[in-house]
Amino acid sequence: MGKSLAEALVKFDEDAVLGEVTKRLDDGESPMQIIRDLQNGMGLIGEHFNTGEFFLSELLMSADLFARAMEILEPRLEGTAMDTIGRIVIGTPKGDLHDIGKNIFCTVAKAAGFEVHDLGVDVPVKRFVEAVEEVKPQILAFSALLTTAFNSMKGAMDLVTEKGLRDSVKVIVGGGVVTETVMNFIGADGYTTDAMDGLRQCQEFLKL
Amino acid sequence: MPKETMTAMERMEAAVKLEPVDRIPCAPLMDIFFPARFKGYTILEALRDWKKGFYSIVDVFDEVGGWDGMILPGYSVATTPHVYSGVSPGKNLFPGLDLGQDEPTQFEEKEALTRDDYDDIINLGWNGFRLKNKDRFNPMDEDRIVKWTERQIGRYKTEIEFWKERGVRSLCGAMTRSPLMILSTSRSLMEITKDIYRIPDKLEAVMEAMMDDLISDSIEAAKFTGEPGVFLVMERGGGFYYPLKIYERFEYPHMKRMVEAFAAEGLITVMHLDQDYTLNLPYFLDLPPKMVVAELDSTTDIFKAKEILNGHMCIAGDVPAALASLGTPEEVEEYCKKLIDVVGKDGGFIMSTGCTCPVECKMDNFRAMVEATKNYWPH
Numbered sequence: 001m002g003k004s005l006a007e008a009l010v011k012f013d014e015d016a017v018l019g020e021v022t023k024r025l026d027d028g029e030s031p032m033q034i035i036r037d038l039q040n041g042m043g044l045i046g047e048h049f050n051t052g053e054f055f056l057s058e059l060l061m062s063a064d065l066f067a068r069a070m071e072i073l074e075p076r077l078e079g080t081a082m083d084t085i086g087r088i089v090i091g092t093p094k095g096d097l098h099d100i101g102k103n104i105f106c107t108v109a110k111a112a113g114f115e116v117h118d119l120g121v122d123v124p125v126k127r128f129v130e131a132v133e134e135v136k137p138q139i140l141a142f143s144a145l146l147t148t149a150f151n152s153m154k155g156a157m158d159l160v161t162e163k164g165l166r167d168s169v170k171v172i173v174g175g176g177v178v179t180e181t182v183m184n185f186i187g188a189d190g191y192t193t194d195a196m197d198g199l200r201q202c203q204e205f206l207k208l
Numbered sequence: 209m210p211k212e213t214m215t216a217m218e219r220m221e222a223a224v225k226l227e228p229v230d231r232i233p234c235a236p237l238m239d240i241f242f243p244a245r246f247k248g249y250t251i252l253e254a255l256r257d258w259k260k261g262f263y264s265i266v267d268v269f270d271e272v273g274g275w276d277g278m279i280l281p282g283y284s285v286a287t288t289p290h291v292y293s294g295v296s297p298g299k300n301l302f303p304g305l306d307l308g309q310d311e312p313t314q315f316e317e318k319e320a321l322t323r324d325d326y327d328d329i330i331n332l333g334w335n336g337f338r339l340k341n342k343d344r345f346n347p348m349d350e351d352r353i354v355k356w357t358e359r360q361i362g363r364y365k366t367e368i369e370f371w372k373e374r375g376v377r378s379l380c381g382a383m384t385r386s387p388l389m390i391l392s393t394s395r396s397l398m399e400i401t402k403d404i405y406r407i408p409d410k411l412e413a414v415m416e417a418m419m420d421d422l423i424s425d426s427i428e429a430a431k432f433t434g435e436p437g438v439f440l441v442m443e444r445g446g447g448f449y450y451p452l453k454i455y456e457r458f459e460y461p462h463m464k465r466m467v468e469a470f471a472a473e474g475l476i477t478v479m480h481l482d483q484d485y486t487l488n489l490p491y492f493l494d495l496p497p498k499m500v501v502a503e504l505d506s507t508t509d510i511f512k513a514k515e516i517l518n519g520h521m522c523i524a525g526d527v528p529a530a531l532a533s534l535g536t537p538e539e540v541e542e543y544c545k546k547l548i549d550v551v552g553k554d555g556g557f558i559m560s561t562g563c564t565c566p567v568e569c570k571m572d573n574f575r576a577m578v579e580a581t582k583n584y585w586p587h
């Protein structure tokens with residue numbers, strides 16, 4: 001049963017995925033078990049993506065379906081905390097309003113079991129630092145598509161350091177304009193232009 | 209410094225036609241954002257006032273001792289003088305209105321077109337569809353829209369002529385986008401991707417219905433401005449996003465038909481390829497030889513592009529936005545020299561900024577790119 005849900009997700013078969021989620025809920029199954037099956041499906045998609053068999057479009061289609069299934073499932077969790085493997089605080093920094101890339105990463109990170117705190121776009125420097133203090137994430141993540149975001153990210157990093165929080169988090173920056181130069185400029189621990197590669201890096205960070 | 213035996217115009221022409229050059233030509237893609245910063249204007253000031261905006265580019269040109277060509281002349285948009293030219297679905301956020309006065313424009317990616325619009329596009333064509341939906345996408349009255357389009361193309365022509373007087377060629381007399389690029393930005397990346405998988409036949413019909421208008425408008429604009437080249441924007445169709453099966457159906461056939469139609473009119477095509485097109489490069493060998501410039505933004509492997517396209521089409525690019533913004537002049541120089549060494553071998557290469565010269569670019573980095581190109585010629 002679980003296998004078929006994962007498979008339907010890999011094929012991004014909308015009717016099969018949403019149909020089975022609803023049916024299993026109606027049968028009284030625990031939402032957490034269904035979520036685990038969906039997460040397994042996303043794991044398979046990740047593998048296909050990493051081998052080059054799947055492209056961003058396939059990732060987009062299944063991530064969208066995963067997110068929609070979660071909309072049905074999350075309200076049914078009724079207070080039971082989801083099992084998570086770690087916390088990520090993420091946002092697009094001040095000066096940049098792009099969010100498609102960020103949203104894709106948020107979904108794949110959630111699907112991999114991360115608790116994701118998404119601060120949105122055009123996020124002021126201070127807000128990142130407040131969120132790190134509140135949420136105490138293992139990972140702080142930035143998404144940037146414009147060079148105007150570079151200074152905001154550096155500002156946020158400087159403030160994180162000033163507050164003595166730098167050693168408590170690993171920092172990753174992603175987005176179309178990001179390179180090693182950008183990572184070094186802001187003093188992050190990793191960079192990527194690929195959501196799945198970013199996820200892999202975040203999983204590695206947890207092992208450290 | 210290599211001994212120059214060609215004029216800038218000759219050098220640009222030779223690069224496009226894959227003929228020998230005395231050194232690599234430099235033709236940055238540049239909007240007014242970086243030049244405005246250089247002049248100390250806010251982005252709003254430079255956008256509002258055409259003279260201020262355009263002449264800031266000229267001032268950057270003078271500051272670094274000039275270069276050989278412009279991919280686009282700089283400030284204005286190559287429209288045609290029709291109402292529909294001023295009607296385009298999708299919203300830009302503007303400094304002073306939606307953004308701070310000194311922030312570059314940003315595009316708001318929303319679902320401006322819906323699936324319900326598809327039948328109308330199929331029945332009316334792209335221009336007919338835009339006309340019918342004029343009030344939805346641009347509520348200004350018709351007279352004002354037409355005045356705007358006429359002013360844009362008039363200025364575009366003036367800019368081209370200004371550069372010509374300075375001995376500088378602008379490669380493109382018109383601008384257009386592939387159907388996939390238009391629909392991806394006006395439906396949104398997510399929604400167009402769903403259309404591709406869920407309603408492929410319908411989507412194909414929509415794209416087909418857009419083609420004639422896109423082609424004839426570009427030819428009309430290029431004839432009006434007198435510059436025999438079309439800037440064809442494709443930023444949402446490459447291997448970064450889609451498997452080749454999808455590329456072969458939803459981007460490649462349109463790109464090929466557009467390029468061929470332009471070539472039949474004697475127009476070259478500068479393909480503005482943003483995001484990684486490395487996987488798609490072999491397809492470009494089917495395009496008419498010496499009539500296309502593949503302009504890359506640094507995400508496509510430009511060295512691979514040289515390997516595959518050498519002798520078939522000119523390559524332009526690709527100083528990365530991040531390097532121009534955060535690197536040192538030495539790093540930029542080193543990068544450009546490597547481009548000249550490898551991609552510049554046997555000519556067929558134009559040094560340019562990847563996608564555009566970013567607003568945060570440092571003047572010394574920009575100068576390093578121009579000077580490396582003028583002074584370094586190992587071949």
Ligand code: B12
Pocket residue numbers: 056090098100101102104105141142143144145146147148172173174175176177192193194195196197198199239312313314315316317393397443444482483505506507529562563564565566567
């Ligand atoms: C399509 C495109 C456009 C389209 C629409 C874009 C939009 N919705 O805003 C249009 C034509 C409107 C456009 C306009 C402009 N653009 Co543009 N555009 C692009 C392009 C080609 C792709 C962007 C895109 O849609 N990506 C799709 C998403 C899904 O990819 P992504 O965001 O990279 O996300 C992926 C990964 O990066 C990752 N990811 C993202 N965030 C994160 C975060 C973490 C933590 C992790 C782990 C992973 C991760 O996950 C995603 C999936 O793998 C990029 C090129 C590039 N190299 O990115 C330029 C680019 C963003 N544009 C650029 C520019 C300059 C502009 C303009 C200013 C040009 C102009 N002169 O007017 C304008 C206005 C700015 C704007 N974008 O609004 C520059 C920005 C650099 C700069 N100078 O600041 C770029 C980088 C091109 C370049 N090489 O210079 N653009």
